[in-house]
Amino acid sequence: MMILRTAALATLAIASVAPAVEVAEFGKTPGGEMTHVYTLENKSGMKVKLLDLGATLMAAEVPDKEGKTADVLFGFDDPAKYLSDDNQYFGNVVGRYGNRIAKGKFTLDGKEYTLATNNPPNHLHGGGDRALSKVVWKGEKSDADNSVTFSYTSPDGEEGYPGELKAQVTYTLTDDNAVRIEYEATTDKPTVLNLTNHAYFNxxxxxxxxxxxxxxxxxxxxxxxxxxxxxxxxEIAKVEGTALDFREPHAIGDRVDSFGDAEGAGYDHNFVLNKTPSDVEGLHKAATVKDPKSGRVLTVLTDQPGVQFYGGNFLKGQTGKDGKTYAHRSGFCLETQHYPDSPNKPDFPSVVLRPGETYTHTCVYAFSAE
Structure with missing residues (x-):
């Protein structure tokens, strides 16, 4: 069942002395629409940058084991690049349906709907020019909460999806170096929905x-x-005995060659999460990633049933922020989500959202160093 709620999940503690959220113009899209960048900073000195174009998690300056900060997120310095072929959803909120829908079709309440097949022969991450990753959302900052809420109303029929969808995404930077992402949406017609963030980390x-x-x-x-x-x-299969078994820690490169050397080969799989307890109310652990070089650690928490682990197999050497190159397998994604193609898989947890219901989804990217 889709996770619904009538009251907000408890938020992590935010210090009242956090610096004010800064807002600046980022530049105009090729269509002439002005975009804005929002900068959050906590009392520990960690900084996060957000972009209203695609409700994007654009940058995260995170300390290493020696206290030195580095930006660990992929992104661009120009809004036009986010709308170009170079952007592989870097930090974007993707949807209405994150991940793939087979042949761009699904049936809901006896009616078939047709979506763009922008990842032939399938639909991917919400479709074409009006996917949620490609529109400018309305941003509203909260200095008291050290947060920004982005909102967007997707008209009935946009990218082929039924129902007028009112969506919002709130990013909060906590003083213990966690980025909390909270999604909420309602609809006026039955629809399907699976929002997530497509941040790439190194x-x-x-x-x-x-x-x-x-x-x-x-x-x-x-x-x-x-x-x-x-x-x-x-099918829901066991990871035991496969290169997908990360129940015990493994370096990404240890077994990645087992997928062969075809274009795009490597890790790009949805994992069915165990319901492990965590220190954050209502959430369970999805993943932990450690970098032995810097000592940085990323822990991912969520209330969703799955996470897509993607190893950057299609990265093509794009030039990103500050002229840095994003080479093949130089970034990974952990997209908390419902399972791919759930609208066509009745045995998977439901992704149907109906009028009167509220879709919610929480993901926490928590950083530390050791």
Missing amino acids: LSGAGSPTINDHVVTLYADHYTPVDDTLITTG
Whole structure:
């Protein structure tokens, strides 16, 4: 069942003395729309930058084991780049349906809906020019909470999805160096929804040449196998005995070659999360990633049933912020989510949102160093 709520989840503690959230113009899109960048800073000196274009997590300056900070997120210095072919959803909120829907079709309440097949032959991350990653959201900052809330109303039929969808995403930077992302949405017609963030991380610093030395733990005994177009088969399989078994820590590069050397080969799988307890109310651990070089650690918490672990197999050497290059397998994603192609898989947890219900989703990216 989709997670619903009538009251907000408890938030992490925020110091009242946090610096004010700064807002600045970022530049105009090719269509002439002005975009804005929001900068959050906590009392520990960590900084996060957010962009209203795509409700994007644009930068995170995180301390290492020696207290030196580096930006660990991929992104661009120009709004036009976020709308170009160079952008592979760097830090964007993706949807309405994050991940893939087979052949761009699904049936809801007896009616078939057709979406863009922008990842032939399938639909990916919400579709074309009006996907949520490509529109400018309205931003509203809260100095008291050290947060920014982005809101967007997607009209009925936009990118083929039914219902007028009112969505908002709130980013909060806590004083213990966690980025908390809270999604909320309502609809006036039955629809399907699966929002997530597509941030790319390199804990050595964005632009470092590889993430193959990063050590990953995934709190998942099972995954959802896919066919040769990366659509889930409907099976839920054990990770035991496969290169997808990250129940114990493994470096990303240890077994990645087992996927072969075809274009795009590597880690790009949805994991079925165990319900492990955590220190944050209502959430469970999805993943822990450690960088032995810098000592930075990323812990991912969520209330969603799955997480997509992607190892940057399609990165092509794009030039990003400050002229840094994003090479093949130099960044990883951990996208908390419902399972791919759930609208066509009745045995998977439901992604249907109906009028009168509220969709919610919480993800925490918590940083530390050791």
